[in-house]
Amino acid sequence: MPKRKGRPVVHAATVLALLAGSAYFTYELRKDDQAKVPAAQTVTDNALQNSGKATGKQTWERLNDPARSVLRDAKGAVIATFTDGARTATLKGSSRTFTEPANTSTKVVTDDWVRLMPEPWTKGAQNQQWFKDWFKQYYGSQEDDVFAIAFQYVQGSPVKKDSAGVPYEGDAVFGPYKADGVDRLEQNDFYDYLGIPYTFRNGTTMEPRTERYRALDCSGFMRMVWGYRSRYPLMATDTLGDGLPRSANGMARSKVGVDIIKLQGPSPWYTRPKNIDTLQPGDLLFFKMDHRTADHIDHVGLYLGLDTEGHKVFVSSRKEQNGPTIGDKGGVSRIDGNGFYAELFRSAKRL
Incomplete structure (x- = not known):
């Protein structure tokens, strides 16, 4: 992610001081203690909200825009959602709270659990054995x-290593400083964070760069x-x-997954979507930020x-925060309203 034009420069010493301060996050699993946290916020997809009816048993329903199958409980409430052509599924479960108090007052209380299925969903897949x-x-x-995995990389997350000593989770930075000591290097992928060579399915092996150890840019x-x-x-x-x-x-232009909000308008800036209510937790959000x-x-x-104030929020890795965050530095992590990221939001994909 490139440096934003016209934004104030944060000196390295300031960044280090911030990192050394009260840096922690909280990820709490709530089961028997629901009354102590705000209620999970409901989705704003009108088709999901308006079509459910109490039937006394679990029922499957087909919805459009996008084409998907919805499983409802006996009272008509959504249990799970599966989108045609996507492997991402949202399953209802125990309510959890995600916060990052060192950088924001934003709190996400959700009962959505986002998981990958072994195959893309197709109509009628509920009858197949794999599903x-x-x-x-x-x-x-x-x-x-x-x-849960995403929040294992925000500021203050404890490091965990596998049996070979490779750190597969823990506080990630966006990237090291450039020679100017002001901007940060981009193109920091997961193998840079891990510090090990990685061979992809096509046989290409990518080597990590020592100076980028424990670094992840937005796409990384x-x-x-x-x-x-x-x-x-x-x-x-x-391309490989x-x-x-x-x-x-x-990612935004790839044919993988399903385009939930398509990129529209003239390049190079395109246009902000007029309706974002079709978004589902777990979707990838794409932004146009730099000329x-x-x-x-x-x-x-x-x-x-939705956060506890009803705003649509996201987590991403950014230069200003120097790593993954739902924080407010460089712009509040919301895509509704008229904030920095809301104005520059362009499209969305469901993997």
Whole structure:
């Protein structure tokens, strides 16, 4: 993600002081203690809200825009949502609270659990054995989902290493400083964070760069969460291999997944979507932020849903915060209203 024109420079010493301060995040799983936190916010998709009816049993429903299958409980409430052509599923479960008090007062209380299915959804897939087996394993499961994994890289997250000593989770930075000591280097992928060579499915091997150890830029963060951790296929670059491309622009324009909000309007700035109510927790959000990147989309984040104030929020890795955040530095992490990111939001994809 490029440096924004016209934004004040934060000196390295200031950044280090901030990092050394009260830097922590809270990820709480609430089960028997629901009364102590605000209620989970509901989705704003009118089709989901208005079509459910109490039937006394679980029922499947087909909805359009996008084409998807919805599983409802006996009272008509949504249990799970599956979108045609996408592997992402949202399952209702225990309510959790995601916060980052060192950088924002924003609090996300959600009962949505975002997981990857082994195959893209198709109409009638609920009758196939692969889905029955997957749903039995993951509905009600408290195994880390995409949201839990994403928050394992925000400021103050504890480092965890595998048996080979490779740090697969823990506080990530956006990237090291450039020679000028002001701007930060981009193009920091998950293998840079890990510090190990990585061979992609097409046989391409990418080598980590020592100075970028524990660094993830915006798209590298998404590739860590969805690819290395959740096992979504990854391309080596924007052109080599198959799966999720390397850059935000490559992801936005890729044929993988389903375009929930399509890129519209004239380049290079395109236009802000007029309606964003079709978004679902777990969607990739794309932004056009800098004139220096020509017609490229230059930032990507993960949509979390509504915060406790009813705003649509996301998590992404940014230069200003120097890593993954739902914070306010450089712009509040909301895509509704008229804030910095809201104004520059352009499209969305469901993997």
